[in-house]
Amino acid sequence: MINAPRHGGEYADREVDCQEAMESGFQAIVDCMLEAGWQRGEVMRALRRLVAADNMTQKENARVEADLAIARAMMRAGRAL
Structure with a gap:
């Protein structure tokens, strides 16, 4: 699940919050690619x-x-x- 920003508008840590929210999505992509048979090095190069x-x-x-x-x-x- 992706968390919503702490509050609307711009704030100092908004970019960090966005990166943290995306981490689980990238991990899911990596997991799916590994399950499909891609090698870890190939996945990392692609990312x-x-x-x-x-x-x-x-x-x-x-x-x-x-x-x-x-x-x-x-x-x-x-x-x-």
Whole structure:
């Protein structure tokens, strides 16, 4: 069972609470994959690659957002892109 956040909105330990809530889900995924015949090393590599892909996506999204913010500011200032 996944626990709900301690309270609504942002608070200092919300990210830690989220990570703790996800631990049981990741453990269930690992258990299912091991039961299906995957080797522990393969499972861990797959999870690391999944996390790495998410990190790359977040960085790329941040870069695109920054580029869009710059382009919008230039347009408001009347400058060509």
